[in-house]
Amino acid sequence: MDLKTKALTKSLWVFHMSTASCNNCDIEILDCLTPRHDVERFGIVLVGSIRHADVILATGIVNRNCRDIVKKMYEQAPKPCFVVAVGTCAAGRGIFHNSYIVNEAEPLDKIIPVHAYIPGCPPKPEAIIDGIVKLIDKVNKK
Numbered sequence: 306m307d308l309k310t311k312a313l314t315k316s317l318w319v320f321h322m323s324t325a326s327c328n329n330c331d332i333e334i335l336d337c338l339t340p341r342h343d344v345e346r347f348g349i350v351l352v353g354s355i356r357h358a359d360v361i362l363a364t365g366i367v368n369r370n371c372r373d374i375v376k377k378m379y380e381q382a383p384k385p386c387f388v389v390a391v392g393t394c395a396a397g398r399g400i401f402h403n404s405y406i407v408n409e410a411e412p413l414d415k416i417i418p419v420h421a422y423i424p425g426c427p428p429k430p431e432a433i434i435d436g437i438v439k440l441i442d443k444v445n446k447k
């Protein structure tokens with residue numbers, strides 16, 4: 306593992322990228338930041354710019370309208386940057402699987418690399434935190 310990757314696992318800066326979601330997954334991510342769940346105890350900080358992101362938390366389906374934007378945003382993130390698909394929609398299009406808006410689109414992991422999947426519709430804050438911590442462990446073991 307290079308020094309840059311080792312350093313970033315000590316304090317992950319996460320960027321929340323919501324594409325076409327119903328917003329429930331987004332609400333659960335925000336819940337992770339509240340004093341009740343307090344993700345900052347793991348060194349996880351939410352950032353407002355993709356240019357500062359170590360991790361992208363992606364929610365929702367990628368539809369025709371946002372496909373190119375998702376790709377462009379990932380290109381703007383400093384590398385290494387890990388992508389976590391939060392919720393069934395980001396992982397595999399979920400309940401929107403047969404929707405007209407996603408017929409011609411690919412799932413998120415065909416557009417940008419995805420390093421972890423957190424299932425659930427929506428996943429609980431505990432599951433999101435567990436997923437991020439497991440990602441850190443996975444990166445540290447490499």
Ligand code: SF4
Binds near residue numbers: 364
């Ligand atoms: S996985 Fe469920 S809660 Fe999350 S965006 Fe999709 S429909 Fe909404």
